[in-house]
Amino acid sequence: MAGLRELKKRRTRDQLVAAAVTLIRAQGFDKTTAAQIAEAAELSPRTFFLHFATKEDVLLANAxxxxxxGVAAIADARPGATVGATLLDAVRRMIGHNDSTDAADGLAALRAELIATVPxxxxxxxxxxxxxQDELTAALCAGHGDDLDPVEAAARVGAVVGAVNAAMLAALRLGRSPAEQRDxxxxxxELAIDPEGTSRAR
Incomplete structure (x- = not known):
């Protein structure tokens, strides 16, 4: 039963996201309301607010x-893996998740546009x-214990997350294909973890 409930919840959320993307594309973010999104998805406003606190949160539906x-990938890192290798694997899995969700339904492209125009x-x-970043940093510290200073962990995670987000936004704004965005x-x-390209991960 729990599996069926989760599936229904996912389908409802996907309906709301699809409706939001369509409406915001058609009439703009400011003119789109939560009630309109719910109506377009053939759901009630109450259902909308069971899934999202605000319409901004629809843009982060899968975040x-x-x-x-990413946290699970860090926790599952192989024994002896370096911090760099652990982070790179986590980022790869997170990008794979983005490919199958936000990039696939147009949410990533819309979010990038709105980041630039809607405060x-x-x-x-x-x-x-x-x-x-806080959650990923905590996972990294938990996995590497005394070998990693918390400040260094935060810096490493921040550098990677910042680099990936900057690359994604730049690629989207340049009209690159989903495959090019992923690359x-x-x-x-890789550059954030190993700027000189001397190894895949340190």
Whole structure:
């Protein structure tokens, strides 16, 4: 039963996201309301607010799940893996998650456009990014114990997350294809971890 409930929840959320993308594309973010999104998805406003606190949060529909993918990857790192290798694997899995969710349904492209033009969206995305970095940093510290200073862990995670996000936004704004966006994000992660390209991960 739990599996069926989760599937229904996912389908409902996907309906709301699809409706939001269509409406915001058609009439703009500011003119789109939560009630309109719910109506377009053939759902009630109450259902909308069961899934999202605000319409800004629709743009981050898969963000918490993507962070969880990264945290799980860090926790599952092979014994003896370096910090760089652990981070790179986590980022690869998170990018794979993005490929199958936000990039596939147009949410990533829309979010990038709105970050540049809508202060409320930019603030909400930045808030989530900080939360995600904290969770990834905590996971990295837990996995590497005394071998990694918490400040260094935060710096490493921040560098990688910042590089990946910057590459994604640049690729989207340049009209690059989803495959090119993915390559840009992966390359950005590699550069952040190993700027000189002397190894795949340190």
């Amino acid at each position: 918490a799940e993507r962070t969880a993918v 409320a969206v930019r603030a909400r995305v930045a808030e989530h990014a900080l939360t995600a 840009a994000m992966l390359r950005a992660a």
